[in-house]
Amino acid sequence: MATFQDNLPDLTVAPAAAGTGASVYIETYGCQMNVYDSQAIDGLLKRAGFTIVDRDLAADVILLNTCSVRDLAEHKVISRVGELRHRRRRADLPQPVIGICGCMAERMGTDLRKGPRKVDLVVGVDNYDTLPDLLGKLTGGTCATEQRTVTGHRSDAHYVAPPALYPVNNSHLVTIHKGCDYKCTYCIVPYTRGPQSEKSPAAIIEEISGIVSSGGREVTLLGQNVTAYNWQGGMGFAALLEKVSEVPGLERIRFLTGHPHDMHRDLIDTIARLDKVCPWLHVPVQSGSDRVLRRMKRYYTRDEYLEMVTYARRAIKDVTFSTDFIVGFPGETESDFQATLEIAREVKYDQAFCFKYSERPGVPAAKLADDVSEDEKKRRLAELMAVQEETWNAVAGACVGEIWEGVVEGRARHQLTREDGPAWRLRTANNRKVILQGGEFEVGDRLRTRITGIKNTTFLGARQD
Numbered sequence: 244m245a246t247f248q249d250n251l252p253d254l255t256v257a258p259a260a261a262g263t264g265a266s267v268y269i270e271t272y273g274c275q276m277n278v279y280d281s282q283a284i285d286g287l288l289k290r291a292g293f294t295i296v297d298r299d300l301a302a303d304v305i306l307l308n309t310c311s312v313r314d315l316a317e318h319k320v321i322s323r324v325g326e327l328r329h330r331r332r333r334a335d336l337p338q339p340v341i342g343i344c345g346c347m348a349e350r351m352g353t354d355l356r357k358g359p360r361k362v363d364l365v366v367g368v369d370n371y372d373t374l375p376d377l378l379g380k381l382t383g384g385t386c387a388t389e390q391r392t393v394t395g396h397r398s399d400a401h402y403v404a405p406p407a408l409y410p411v412n413n414s415h416l417v418t419i420h421k422g423c424d425y426k427c428t429y430c431i432v433p434y435t436r437g438p439q440s441e442k443s444p445a446a447i448i449e450e451i452s453g454i455v456s457s458g459g460r461e462v463t464l465l466g467q468n469v470t471a472y473n474w475q476g477g478m479g480f481a482a483l484l485e486k487v488s489e490v491p492g493l494e495r496i497r498f499l500t501g502h503p504h505d506m507h508r509d510l511i512d513t514i515a516r517l518d519k520v521c522p523w524l525h526v527p528v529q530s531g532s533d534r535v536l537r538r539m540k541r542y543y544t545r546d547e548y549l550e551m552v553t554y555a556r557r558a559i560k561d562v563t564f565s566t567d568f569i570v571g572f573p574g575e576t577e578s579d580f581q582a583t584l585e586i587a588r589e590v591k592y593d594q595a596f597c598f599k600y601s602e603r604p605g606v607p608a609a610k611l612a613d614d615v616s617e618d619e620k621k622r623r624l625a626e627l628m629a630v631q632e633e634t635w636n637a638v639a640g641a642c643v644g645e646i647w648e649g650v651v652e653g654r655a656r657h658q659l660t661r662e663d664g665p666a667w668r669l670r671t672a673n674n675r676k677v678i679l680q681g682g683e684f685e686v687g688d689r690l691r692t693r694i695t696g697i698k699n700t701t702f703l704g705a706r707q708d
């Protein structure tokens with residue numbers, strides 16, 4: 244399959260195009276898909292002769308890779324544009340070219356080129372291959388107004404983030420498909436990211452083999468709905484996991500995000516059977532109320548979800564779950580909300596990302612009255628987070644004394660005590676984070692650790708030989 248990288252001219256020998264050599268700072272908002280896309284943009288621009296810098300003030304061009312999933316995420320970006328301009332003025336530096344990429348570019352298009360916070364360039368999720376040329380023209384002062392907004396979906400636009408540019412530790416992100424066909428009624432993603440379109444299994448395997456040959460040992464397969472992966476009607480997600488598992492040298496496979504509706508028993512059995520696939524399922528439930536789930540068009544009931552969890556807990560050793568929740572969906576009553584608290588208590592998630600419903604323009608739920616007041620949404624959010632914390636503390640507390648294996652991902656930011664030497668971050672296969680003090684390790688080392696305590700969502704551990 245053609246990728247953007249394939250389509251680019253070879254710029255390794257030829258002089259860079261007009262205006263390149265400029266420095267670019269990329270700031271990423273939102274989900275892991277955006278993190279991956281920013282890596283792909285980084286690779287694309289470096290190949291075209293641009294320099295990527297890590298300080299906004301040092302850049303000729305600033306690209307904000309944005310998220311539209313909630314109103315607040317969009318507001319943050321708009322005020323960030325003002326702040327970036329202000330920082331330049333205060334430092335007495337020339338204004339940079341500012342570009343908006345990602346979901347906001349797709350949703351708002353030319354509107355972003357108007358008003359006091361207007362930007363110079365708008366490039367949507369499927370058009371990053373145009374960036375080298377556009378940035379060349381913009382920094383060279385030859386970019387026409389009508390060329391400055393490039394949006395619209397293209398099924399061929401599958402990016403590859405070059406592995407050599409990224410640290411070999413931790414998980415390498417690998418996007419396996421883009422877009423979403425589910426159309427949950429609250430969600431803007433099917434509009435900003437377009438219809439679901441798969442990267443081919445061959446391209447995925449090639450990408451992962453490249454990661455392994457540049458030292459990576461772990462990948463996280465990414466997609467809005469990875470469990471709905473379906474290559475030309477012939478290869479589903481379970482079969483893809485089998486194929487990825489066969490890549491020699493690869494040690495661990497994680498994936499995000501699963502849709503509960505697609506977590507069939509054969510997929511769960513495959514996850515259980517494949518040693519390299521990590522026992523951690525991020526399967527957002529969104530709500531515990533059947534009435535709300537129906538109105539969200541989630542295609543499962545509370546009971547079906549719980550059955551899936553029970554089956555997975557029996558089949559997959561040490562499996563853990565994480566979720567997203569939305570509170571205050573239109574029409575959510577107190578008893579609907581209580582059902583959400585109940586499912587949180589019942590599943591006992593390791594992690595729950597909890598959000599207040601945010602009406603997005605043009606989505607089906609926007610036709611429903613956003614009738615849960617802001618104060619009530621805030622109260623429900625706080626209550627849900629408190630239930631999650633309480634549930635988690637009980638689960639985590641019961642782990643103290645257990646012995647786990649984890650992989651060293653790097654140095655921890657803070658030492659636990661001054662005397663005991665550096666602290667290290669470990670991650671277990673089922674996605675639990677452990678901080679361990681003392682000793683000298685290499686990133687990627689596998690260690691056994693005895694759990695000695697908990698600090699918020701992180702465990703504290705001691706080396707166990």
Ligand code: 5AD
Nearest residue numbers: 312429430527567568598599600601
């Ligand atoms: N309002 C609030 N949260 C939302 N999400 C998606 N759309 C909205 C919305 N309109 C949440 C869902 C999803 C996560 C990525 O963001 O919980 O799983």
Ligand code: SF4
Nearest residue numbers: 423425426427430432
């Ligand atoms: Fe949005 Fe639903 Fe698709 Fe997830 S599955 S991206 S919540 S529409």
